Amino acid sequence: MGTFKIEGGHRLSGEITPQGAKNEALQILCAVLLTPEEVSIHNIPDIVDVNKLIALLEDLGVKIQKKGKGSYTFKADEVNMGYLQSDQFKQDGRGLRGSIMLVGPLLARFGQGYIPKPGGDKIGRRRLDTHFEGFINLGAKFRYNKEEHFYGVEAKKLKGAYMLLDEASVTGTANIVMAAVLAEGKTTIYNAACEPYLQQLCKMLNRMGAKISGVGSNMLVIEGVDRLGGTEHTMLPDMIEIGSWIGLAAMTKSELTIKNVSWDDLGQIPSVFAKLGIKLERRGDDIHIPEHKDGYEIQNYIDGSILTIADAPWPGMTPDLLSIILVVATQAKGEVLVHQKMFESRLFFVDKLIDMGAKIILCDPHRATVMGHDFKSTLKATTMVSPDIRAGVSLLIAALSAKGTSTIHNIEQIDRGYEDIDNRLRAIGAKIVRV
Secondary structure, three states: OOEEEEEOOOOOEEEEOOOEOHHHHHHHHHHHHHOOOEEEEEOOOOOHHHHHHHHHHHHOOOEEEEEEOOEEEEEOOOOOHHHHHOHHHHHHHHHOHHHHHHHHHHHHHHOEEEEEOOOOOOOOOOOOHHHHHHHHHOOOEEEEEOOOOEEEEEOOOOEOOEEEOOOOOHHHHHHHHHHHOOOEOEEEEEOOOOOHHHHHHHHHHHHOOOEEEOOOOOEEEEEOOOOOOOEEEEOOEOHHHHHHHHHHHHHOOOEEEEOOOOHHHOOOHHHHHHHOOOOOEEEOOEEEEOOOOOOOEOOOOOOOOOEEEEOOOOOOOOHHHHHHHHHHHOOOEOEEEEEOOOOOOOOOOHHHHHHOOOEEEEEEOOEEEEEOOOOOOOOEOOEEEOOOHHHHHHHHHHHHHOEOEEEEEOOHHHHOOOOOHHHHHHOOOOEEEEO
């Protein structure tokens, strides 16, 4: 188990460039299975979850060539479907949440898709019903082996259908879209997710020859085609990492510039940080965060009531940033209620922040009230364990702002989502060592 040692209380300065988007990469990489032709992808983040998926594709028989940092070509012209029934796949697929999105492309192109029950973060239940109900709507037969926790769907030919999703699941929508592009006839997906990363997937599929309309809305209409061709695609920057660096700058009272952020794809993120009192300057496609010498003050609602920050499907606030928001609020002036609607275990890391001296009331598994210190009292260093990717980075930000030397164990969780994070933080002045 890896460990970070962090000496907190230092100001940071300089520029940091966000990695390619993890959540986009997991969708885009699965889509290479939809064509026997070559697909080139750029700005792929070098992180554990993405590298696991690339290894899975290679074991499936996809020909992969690395062309440079973050750039690969993929050619799925000799896919080994037998690998899906192997013990090795049952082991490897279980360790990666994003492996579920292999099922849609495999079902569409080869008439069958299998997956072991995926693992991933310990943040609460993540249902797979939306994925499989979508495949069943397209005419697939579903089976589940309870002993091995192994899912399967099979169909000779998928047929387009109208469906109203029970939730606007991003991975569920992506999976169904990838199955529907090669189905016979028209598919309509209502209550579809419409995150920028899903828009990226749809645009890439359209360049490959798919016929998807309504991209960016919650109703996608897909006219099935017989085959898809190759293409070239570049990932967006990771909006969760961008939000993490905004929070880091505010908590450490640092002046930072975040480069090439694709402002138009950030949605609510800049305005939510502004509600916490954090000043952001737009400089071309960069975000500049000035030094907050006098701290930052949380806005109340216009009637004077306490601000609530809650997650919601796009274009609402992404749930992946609420852990960061909560940590940043611990040093703000004022109070805020953080409402994490989607996952019932994601706020349990606040006990570590309370140990560090933060004033937080955990109301229930979904809500926490934070009373900020206004920097009149600093957080204290401690020893902690990273429970998931986002909580891990939140604790890291807390440690970088705290007085003394903190220890974070289980940093493999952080490495799952953040590329070379310790070296990148050292480059802007952080005192962090990987043990």
